[in-house]
Amino acid sequence: MVEQLSRDEGDCFLLTPNQSMTWKGNIRIWLAAVFLQLMISTGMVLAGAWPVLPFAGLELTALAAGFYYTSRKCQKREVLTFAPELIRLEKGLTRKEEEWELPRRHTRVWQDMPRHPWTPPKLHLQFRGEEISLASFLNMDDTEELVAILEKHGLRVEKRRKPEKLWF
Incomplete structure (x- = not known):
């Protein structure tokens, strides 16, 4: 996104990546995935397929890491200021x-x-x-x-x- 800021030193623009969701939105999506995974894993464990549990945990950990990495990359900021000579x-x-x-x-x-x-x-x-x-x-x-x-x-x-x- 390109957003104009007001500063005394000249025209100033804030350049940021587009963000489709806030950090709280990412947490909500992840918690929904945890709830769904918990329901499925519980059913599998009750059916006798207990080895599913570690893989469910790994999957949720990978999903959390992906959300964190993407959200961190979307925090980039660049400020471009045009002064009379600089x-x-x-x-x-x-x-x-x-x-x-x-x-x-x-x-x-x-x-x-x-x-x-x-x-x-x-x-x-x-x-x-x-x-x-x-x-x-x-x-x-x-x-x-x-x-x-x-x-x-x-x-x-x-x-x-x-x-x-x-x-x-």
Whole structure:
């Protein structure tokens, strides 16, 4: 998602991955799976198939780990600020972990065009040979919105196509 924030230092945008469900929603789904698994496992144990229990526990543990991993990845945040002479990019999960300040005049924006039409293009900021990935988690619509914002703020977005690689 691309969300505009109000700050005194310039136009500021919060870039986040789309989240289909909150953490509490994930917990509710997991608890429903636990209840269903408990009902099925109880029936199997009463029928004499007790070896089902460890596998049911492993399945619920794997499901919980998958929910946690996905929810953690959806906590990524990038804050893009356009000051009169600078572009500031801040990245992190729950707090700011990395920060770059790039001069507006000398910063280039690359848009790597994907090979498949359903894959969103990847954006990169480049200054003095350093390429910084910009919001790699955005979907196609949000990437197009971000490109429009970059162009509105005077940055030219240059498209490039990566060389074709063999499948192996």
